[in-house]
């Protein structure tokens with residue numbers, strides 16, 4: 001038996017509901033490995049779950065991704081050994097901890113070129129960008145794309161990857177401070193969402209509309225995102241950082257130009273272990289080629305998890321936020 005600091009909540013609410021407690025971690029069961037975590041990823045979905053917007057049975061842990069070192073393997077585990085550097089992003093909630101047991105099928109081995117910090121900061125976000133550029137829409141040279149929150153975690157990765165695939169990416173940010181980061185990620189131009197004319201500003205900058213609009217802001221932007229897509233274009237609603245997206249009447253899609261609207265998620269895209277590992281290999285290859293990088297914008301100790309959530313909710317973080325166990 002070994003002990004671990006673990007973040008738990010027994011009520012939904014603000015960052016103050018996040019408590020650091022001590023828990024015993026049993027030896028890994030059959031098919032599991034025990035990890036000593038070295039870096040934990042923060043994702044915006046953690047906030048939705050803490051708030052109860054995506055309710056979890058209480059009490060609960062939180063967090064979807066981390067990197068670490070295998071310290072013990074359970075019966076039947078053949079593909080991982082003690083000392084391996086691994087990461088996960090799709091093993092249920094509970095990644096906000098020092099040590100834990102994880103099903104071996106949910107782990108990927110980290111190649112030498114991917115540090116633990118890098119993996120924790122970008123596996124979930126990178127796998128999101130992976131399906132967004134490969135499957136939701138297969139990004140092709142010359143595609144004009146509009147990416148909201150282009151200076152954010154997923155936003156920077158998506159922008160950089162799409163740009164290296166030959167797309168012309170326009171971005172939005174919620175503050176002028178983030179403009180430089182969005183430009184550095186590859187945006188041709190960055191629109192300020194505080195200007196109510198941002199859709200018109202986008203059309204003027206791009207000289208037309210977008211083949212695809214990637215929108216994870218939701219409530220504040222989704223209806224106007226429909227105005228930014230070219231006829232027969234695609235609007236991808238993959239998150240709702242500003243609040244629940246409005247209901248959209250299919251007739252509106254007709255009126256706006258026979259648009260396609262989709263609401264995808266990273267989990268079904270990586271549900272089976274073989275697909276997950278193939279997608280991760282694609283992501284690691286993109287990292288090796290320099291198509292994907294991660295900008296770690298902030299680090300917080302596990303004990304300061306409430307402050308980490310406060311910073312993310314206040315939109316103070318540019319790039320990815322990392323939690324240090």
Ligand SMILES: NC(=O)c1ccc[n+]([C@@H]2O[C@H](COP(=O)([O-])OP(=O)(O)OC[C@H]3O[C@@H](n4cnc5c(N)ncnc54)[C@H](OP(=O)(O)O)[C@@H]3O)[C@@H](O)[C@H]2O)c1
Nearest residue numbers: 043044128152153154173174216238239240241242265266
């Ligand atoms: N569907 C999926 O598979 C999937 C997977 C991963 C993430 N996501 C979604 O992708 C988005 C980005 O995730 P992330 O973890 O990389 O987070 P993030 O981009 O680092 O942070 C969210 C960003 O949303 C923007 N935002 C707009 N309105 C906001 C508000 N009222 N409060 C807070 N932020 C607001 C902020 O950028 P500005 O200030 O520049 O506007 C903020 O930086 C989230 O909506 C998340 O849920 C979806």
